Amino acid sequence: MNFNDLGDPQADLPGLDERRRGYLAELSDIRDEIADIERLGREASAFETEAKEQEARLASIGLMEHGHDEGHETCPVCESRLAVPVPTVTEIRNSLVGIQRQLSGVRRDAPRLQERTAALEGRRAAVSEQLRTVQRDIAQRIQDNERLRAAQNQFVEQARVAGRVAYYLENAGAATPSSELPAQIRQLKAELEALQAAIDANASEDRLATALNLVGRDLTAFAAALGLEHGDNPLRLDLKNLTVVADTNDGPLQLAQMGSGENWVGYHVAAHLSLHKLFRKRSRPVPGFLMLDQPSQAHYPPDRDQEGRIDGLEDEDQEAVRSLFRLLHEFTASLNAGMQIIVSDHVELLDQWFRDSIAERWRDDIALIPMSWLND
Template identity: 40%
Template structure:
């Protein structure tokens, strides 16, 4: 089949396997440049039919030209004969052209005869026709010669086309033989590929077991290097640093239980305030002000640690209406806080000031976005405003709302 040389040495298993791998990557498809036999034969047959049709047309033209040439010759003979008969008028006298006189003896005739001028005119007309026929003969000869040459050329092309068809039949038989060979080669290559895959699976399995064993040894070595107590100490140290910031921010917000330490319990995922009477979890701290405030303090403390330790956490945070415990939406008066109680007004101010101070403290790489109804008159607050949506100037245009109804 031509896949492996007959002289190939198979004594070395590895060399034999490598050669089989090369064979499995061999294309079993026949040469794409080989024409499709039936298509070529059909095309040649069409060409032969066209040549035969052209030859038939040319042969008809030859017959028509020859017939015309024969008719022309017969006409020429007839005209020549008529001209010779009329040539006798050249014996007539110049004055004897009346149709009542005898052209020979010039005696009066009782019956009118054609005048000599009439005969002369007829002779002139015959001469003109004979000249026209004589002038046309060379053109007919040339046309007939061209048609004969074209006929010979078409006959030669027909012979060549017929030979090409015969050769196409032979080539088609070769193509079918090559196709059968390609099919047989594909079957053999498929079996070789299956054998190689099976052999590779065995090798990969052995290699996988070796890698698993190496990985286990590495894990064992790393486990010996890592001290669980050391990891716990590092986690606790990080939580202490975060708790320090939580305690600081809670005091700035003037939240309850800020006399003790505020910390984050990662096991229970909650905030705990350590007091003289024991730990107090967030769900026991009472008011909504404390819940919102401790959430704000915890998230700010976490982002402070993320940024100062360059952790891969997105450096932005969004608060939506953090002042709602003191300034609910239904109490909104264009954002003015003047009508609030002193305690609520101070709480709103403390919240915004704390968020602004922490954002400044964290610095580059951190963005704090706050959406709220409250509006302070302080210059630092005014400078921090990016967009203000109130009344008709809303984030969602009123026209959208009306069109949706």
């Protein structure tokens, strides 16, 4: 693009400014003339008021029209000599005629003054509008000049960059067939696509939905293994309310609506195991560690402790406790030492796998906190 096509950024501004100054000067002259006419009108009005008072006083001369047309040097009442002779009737009549003539002139000039004032007001309005138009044109021209100046700077920068690229291409050698540059380009493109996919909102939502589906699948399997109420229905985690939901034929059921305390403990354990399984499979930076304190309490309260034996429990409670510990044992074994579960409980099953998993029996004066710590 030719820079000359953009025009001179200062073009037209001197002419517009000259017109603006001309309109301002004309408005000043119009205002001065209107002020002079208004002042003349005020003076004429004052003169007319004074002349009318003189006319009213001189009108009394009509009473003397049969008098002598002579002046008097003595007062007709006290016969004292007057310092200034009294004017004759003719002189007074002539003064009255002169005043009336002047009043007629003033009344005749008043409409012409009003017409001139109206014409000046109209001209002032027209010049004011022309002035506003010129000022808008000046403002628009200044704005256009700023855009033109920015466009010029952009074109200059583009030309500079294009010149540097051309210079580089002229002096840079072509990549040899054995160059690693194409492979690096492909690798960087792949990394770029991976990063774009990672920050894509839709992809993030899809990954979250997939993770929740996997957690729900394992949650359903663990609930079925524990024989939990409503465990035969599809289960899922509700992120909004942070609870377990069972999708039944009659609608969704939240954890608070599913059974009693035994059921709730089982669902909490199943939810923890489902989440940890996902974390371990995806190598997420979540510690592979779970601590449970007396998960059998809902089935086997401490006041019914029989040295850890559960043979005194109902068959359902015995099976529920055994299923719970069996699930924990199989879960840790399935992850190949990728998960550690510590359970503190007063239950002691007779199964060999359970006995092999016991780390410490806190009985016979053996407690969680050694007595030596207290003595020290």
